[in-house]
Amino acid sequence: MKGGCLCGAIRYETRRAPSYSGFCHCRDCQRVTGTGHCCYMIFDRSDVAISGTCRAYEKRAESGNLTIRYFCETCGSQLFGSGPPDDCRWSIYAGTLDDPSEFRPTEAIFTRSRPEWDRAAMVLEECEALPG
Secondary structure, X not given: OEEEOOOOOOEEEEOOOOOXXXXXXXXXXXXXXXXXXXXXXXXXXXXXXXXXXXXXXXXXXXXXXXXXXXXXXXXXXXXXXXXXXXXXXXEEEHHHEOOHHHOOOOEEEOHHHOOOOOOOOOOOOOOOOOOO
């Protein structure tokens, strides 16, 4: 899988398929994405090659664990997440994939925080572009 930020300053390529993937409905993911969940994939760090420089933002999650979000300092795109610096895993956010069809969610986590309006089974009117 290949991907990168909005402006192209940061690029990545994975060497294997993700260990697991899905939707995270925790409040931190809601706030950082501005929506009801993030779409993540988990990889071993050794399976991800990154070019470009990320900025990092650290905070304590609801669990008390350290969480680090990595983003492009030019365009602000959030690309990766991890636990403490010695964490051997990366979360890669599926919206940054060059080919978003490669994302195959298998689970939804922190559903206790999921807003009622963020349900995959909702039947909504669909528009291929902005409505007229």
